[in-house]
Amino acid sequence: MNIDYNAMDERAFREMVRDFVWRECPPGMIHQARRMRWREAKDWCLKLAAKGWSAPAWPVEHGGMGLNIDKLIAFQDEFDRAGVARHPDIGLSMLGPLLIRFGSAQQKAHYLPRIAAFEDLWCQGYSEPGAGSDLAALRTSATSDGDHWVIDGQKIWTTLAQEATDIFILARTDPQARKQAGISFFLARMNTPGITVRPIRTLAGDEEFCEVFLDQVRIPKHNIVGAVNGGWTMAKALLGFERLLHGSPKLAQMVLLRLEAMARATGRFADPVFVEMFTRLSLDVADLAATYARFADGLKSGLSLGPEVSILKIWGAETAQRITEAMLDMAEEQGASRGAGDFGGAQVDPLGHYFLSRPGTIYGGSSEIQRNILAKAVLGLPSSSL
Amino acid sequence: MFTSIAEPEHRRQLRDSAADFLRRRCDAKAVRAAIETVDGFSRERWKAMADLGWTALLLPEKAGGLGLGFGDVAALHHEVGKAAAPEPLAVVSLLVAQAVARGCEGALREPVLNRLASGDVIATLAWQAAPGALGSDRVGPHAVRSGSSWRLAGRALFAPFAARADGLVVAARVASGVALFWLDGAPPVLEDRRLADGSTQASLSFDGVHLGTDALIAGPESGADILDGVLDTARLAASAELLGLAERAFAMTMEHLKTRRQFGAPIGSFQALQHRAVDHYIRIELARSALERAARVMDCGAAAAERGAEVSAAKARCGDTARDVARDCIQMHGAIGYTAECDLSLYVNRILVLSTWLGAARAHRDRWAALRLRSGEAA
Ligand SMILES: Cc1cc2nc3c(=O)[nH]c(=O)nc-3n(C[C@H](O)[C@H](O)[C@H](O)COP(=O)(O)OP(=O)(O)OC[C@H]3O[C@@H](n4cnc5c(N)ncnc54)[C@H](O)[C@@H]3O)c2cc1C
Numbered sequence: 187m188n189i190d191y192n193a194m195d196e197r198a199f200r201e202m203v204r205d206f207v208w209r210e211c212p213p214g215m216i217h218q219a220r221r222m223r224w225r226e227a228k229d230w231c232l233k234l235a236a237k238g239w240s241a242p243a244w245p246v247e248h249g250g251m252g253l254n255i256d257k258l259i260a261f262q263d264e265f266d267r268a269g270v271a272r273h274p275d276i277g278l279s280m281l282g283p284l285l286i287r288f289g290s291a292q293q294k295a296h297y298l299p300r301i302a303a304f305e306d307l308w309c310q311g312y313s314e315p316g317a318g319s320d321l322a323a324l325r326t327s328a329t330s331d332g333d334h335w336v337i338d339g340q341k342i343w344t345t346l347a348q349e350a351t352d353i354f355i356l357a358r359t360d361p362q363a364r365k366q367a368g369i370s371f372f373l374a375r376m377n378t379p380g381i382t383v384r385p386i387r388t389l390a391g392d393e394e395f396c397e398v399f400l401d402q403v404r405i406p407k408h409n410i411v412g413a414v415n416g417g418w419t420m421a422k423a424l425l426g427f428e429r430l431l432h433g434s435p436k437l438a439q440m441v442l443l444r445l446e447a448m449a450r451a452t453g454r455f456a457d458p459v460f461v462e463m464f465t466r467l468s469l470d471v472a473d474l475a476a477t478y479a480r481f482a483d484g485l486k487s488g489l490s491l492g493p494e495v496s497i498l499k500i501w502g503a504e505t506a507q508r509i510t511e512a513m514l515d516m517a518e519e520q521g522a523s524r525g526a527g528d529f530g531g532a533q534v535d536p537l538g539h540y541f542l543s544r545p546g547t548i549y550g551g552s553s554e555i556q557r558n559i560l561a562k563a564v565l566g567l568p569s570s571s572l
Numbered sequence: 573m574f575t576s577i578a579e580p581e582h583r584r585q586l587r588d589s590a591a592d593f594l595r596r597r598c599d600a601k602a603v604r605a606a607i608e609t610v611d612g613f614s615r616e617r618w619k620a621m622a623d624l625g626w627t628a629l630l631l632p633e634k635a636g637g638l639g640l641g642f643g644d645v646a647a648l649h650h651e652v653g654k655a656a657a658p659e660p661l662a663v664v665s666l667l668v669a670q671a672v673a674r675g676c677e678g679a680l681r682e683p684v685l686n687r688l689a690s691g692d693v694i695a696t697l698a699w700q701a702a703p704g705a706l707g708s709d710r711v712g713p714h715a716v717r718s719g720s721s722w723r724l725a726g727r728a729l730f731a732p733f734a735a736r737a738d739g740l741v742v743a744a745r746v747a748s749g750v751a752l753f754w755l756d757g758a759p760p761v762l763e764d765r766r767l768a769d770g771s772t773q774a775s776l777s778f779d780g781v782h783l784g785t786d787a788l789i790a791g792p793e794s795g796a797d798i799l800d801g802v803l804d805t806a807r808l809a810a811s812a813e814l815l816g817l818a819e820r821a822f823a824m825t826m827e828h829l830k831t832r833r834q835f836g837a838p839i840g841s842f843q844a845l846q847h848r849a850v851d852h853y854i855r856i857e858l859a860r861s862a863l864e865r866a867a868r869v870m871d872c873g874a875a876a877a878e879r880g881a882e883v884s885a886a887k888a889r890c891g892d893t894a895r896d897v898a899r900d901c902i903q904m905h906g907a908i909g910y911t912a913e914c915d916l917s918l919y920v921n922r923i924l925v926l927s928t929w930l931g932a933a934r935a936h937r938d939r940w941a942a943l944r945l946r947s948g949e950a951a
Binding site: 313316318319320323342343386387388389391395507511514515517518519520521522523524525527537540544545547548549552553554557558570 | 700703704729730765766767768769773833834835836839842843844845899902903906907909910911912913917920921924925928929931932933934935
């Protein structure tokens with residue numbers, strides 16, 4: 187059953203997506219102010235996979251929907267409007283595109299179908315205690331031993347590592363080389379001996395990320411993507427996908443809709459001061475979506491992602507934060523409570539959304555780092571002489 | 573840092589002894605342990621605070637209190653904020669005990685004040701009709717006199733610690749104003765909610781509650797004034813705690829900026845972070861000024877409108893400042909700032925609660941405008 191979604195009329199396409207989402211998405215996945223765990227998202231994920239809809243952006247030949255940019259945006263938009271929470275997507279949004287571009291034929295054939303079917307859940311082993319913004323300072327090492335690599339070191343802030351089946355790891359393969367030059371990109375099963383995970387509780391009270399300890403972890407030689415010591419190219423390409431993912435209007439759109447629901451239910455649209463503020467935020471999101479579409483369009487027509495993609499990440503994350511702050515303001519005393527509260531009949535969790543929007547300016551390259559990139563690589567401003 | 577006008581000696585001593593107690597009894601580990609209990613605070617530490625006289629700062633000396641002023645209240649709560657202490661000090665000693673002390677002349681007065689001051693009971697205040705309500709014009713519960721009793725009805729929102737309390741003062745609308753009553757025992761909790769900082773807050777329903785005439789603390793001739801007075805006093809304390817919380821969160825962040833290294837340098841050497849830090853330093857100094865001004869005005873015995881405007885100015889400034897500081901301190905910490913393990917989280921969560929308690933910034937700016945602008949007087 188091969189439908190050519192791109193040939194469909196947009197209205198019909200949207201109706202088809204909307205119908206499926208409203209009919210099939212479990213209520214527990216709707217309007218959640220936190221990252222979903224696998225056990226919560228599983229039913230929904232498997233339904234998406236069965237329908238062939240788990241990887242809307244991937245080419246059809248790799249098990250994706252092969253949507254063009256307009257359809258992709260419409261697809262995501264229907265999910266957002268229904269309030270569908272983000273499911274575990276690191277394999278789909280980050281590793282998948284990387285393998286499609288840099289993976290060997292065997293790697294593509296092995297991993298992509300498993301990712302699309304949610305058989306494998308990936309986590310991202312980049313950051314280390316001493317290597318956050320300065321990722322290239324990473325110290326985890328990989329040494330060659332016969333037909334294996336032996337990995338030693340520690341990762342941190344690894345999102346949902348406690349439920350992942352696999353991890354991709356940046357590790358140093360040439361300790362002599364210049365910072366970026368001696369790094370390689372590895373794939374490992376989480377059940378490999380030597381890997382231990384310790385969950386870390388967030389400010390919001392959820393165990394959302396982890397420390398991952400790598401102690402003499404032996405992985406097969408072929409579990410490397412790209413060339414030995416060629417990992418930095420991969421790391422950067424993946425960060426580009428990550429920035430595109432986090433620069434998508436999704437999070438901002440979701441919280442804007444919650445703000446709107448709260449405001450409608452409590453009659454705030456009668457207040458011109460509120461309307462002015464809401465309009466400003468709405469246009470912030472609308473223009474983000476338009477800018478996102480421009481980038482995505484460029485990608486489809488074969489341009490590679492330039493440093494300008496930082497625009498999306500900054501504007502998307504900061505707009506979402508402005509919106510959740512407006513939610514907190516509107517919630518007044520109720521903004522201090524944990525969990526959803528009643529706002530004139532609308533059930534909304536302003537504090538949860540506020541927390542959830544905080545790390546958007548930290549992960550995937552902080553807002554400060556993105557601004558540094560734009561200042562140097564795009565605007566061409568000189569480096570500080572201090 | 574430039575300092576404020578020198579504090580009087582007794583206040584400096586109060587601060588020092590408070591800081592010393594909190595250092596010993598209320599470090600981050602102790603706070604963490606307390607907020608994870610059902611109560612959300614430590615009853616043991618609460619008792620120790622009472623023994624130090626903290627529950628009786630404003631009570632007259634002949635009622636066993638310390639007979640101190642609002643500047644002293646602000647100083648104490650400033651220290652309490654720096655430690656992120658979760659105990660219901662402002663609730664019991666300022667909302668409840670002050671309502672009883674200012675209103676009650678009858679037989680209830682001595683025993684209730686003694687129990688409150690001793691730290692033997694936790695009590696709360698119920699009054700609020702709706703979110704954003706700031707005073708006696710928006711009281712939720714109501715009461716009618718029938719024979720030798722009062723019949724209460726209606727609801728009150730956001731009563732702190734109500735589900736953990738052993739008594740409460742309830743403000744109710746009566747025929748000719750607002751009256752205050754003392755209600756012994758567990759409050760009639762409708763819904764109890766856990767807040768960001770581990771404390772709790774409940775909505776209450778007074779439908780079907782009957783009280784004897786001896787439960788009356790203050791009748792309609794003084795009830796509204798007393799209610800507005802204690803609310804403003806507690807707001808002064810909350811503003812002081814917010815200032816303390818913001819200062820400590822900021823200090824922790826400055827420490828992090830000096831020690832955390834990336835790209836071969838302390839992250840505090842990056843100008844983007846330096847400028848952000850300086851902006852918050854400025855905001856904190858403004859908040860300190862607003863707080864000191866409000867305390868001074870209250871100590872001069874200002875009339876209700878003058879007091880209300882100054883307290884609202886301080887609460888708006890301290891609330892917004894603390895929330896902005898909290899937000900950017902998370903950012904400047906990086907991922908570690910988003911964890912519960914980092915002590916910063918204790919400060920952020922408490923700021924998120926106190927900045928809304930007894931009115932968030934916008935409600936207080938509206939009140940300021942109503943008191944200062946709409947009455948035609950220039951700011
Ligand atoms: C919720 C969450 C999920 C995450 N998930 C993952 C994951 O799955 N996998 C993974 O590998 N990592 C993950 N991370 C880690 C994330 O990528 C890092 O937090 C990020 O790279 C920043 O590093 P850091 O936290 O060490 O902060 P630091 O690098 O120490 O930065 C601290 C502060 O200094 C600023 N700063 C640093 N350098 C400069 C500079 N040159 N100029 C100006 N300012 C600067 C930063 O912007 C920040 O404000 C996650 C983080 C969070 C918060």
